[in-house]
Each structure stands twice: as C-alpha cells, then as structure tokens.
Amino acid sequence: MVSLLQIRDLIALYGQADIAFLSEQLNAPTSLVEAMAEKLVSLGKIEKVDISACLTGSSCKGCPESTNCAHFVYKIK
Secondary structure, eight states: OOOHHHHHHHHHHHSOBOHHHHHHHHTOOHHHHHHHHHHHHHHTSEEEEEOHHHHHSSOGGGOSOOSOOOOEEEEEO
C-alpha cells in the first residue's frame, strides 16, 4: 500500500514529479496517487504547479494545439 510519506519522499528526491511518474514509480493506480497528492497539497506539505504556460512561453491560449494541454507537477514547499 502506498503511503503519503512515500509520495512526499519521491517528490523530494526528484525535486518535482507529475502523477504519471509517481504512479509508475510506486506501482499504484493514478487515481489513488492523485488523491493522495491532493491530500498532501491540502496539508501544506507539497504544492501543485501548472507548468503548461512554460510550454509555449505564454499560456495555453497561445498554443497552436487546441487541446487541453494543462500539465501539473508537484514540488515540496
């Protein structure tokens, strides 16, 4: 079973991580990992950062792709 400490420790180890990476490393379902990461955010242990603006230099509105390209990573506070 995955614990909140394991998720926090992985994020601390790599500096930042997204849900797909955490899920793969912990061999756990993405929905479980996402719920646990959001719990850590609500506890103030980690922060959720939107890095999609970095992909185009401005925002998703300036992106030539019309799909939802929002991408979030988690970092230690």
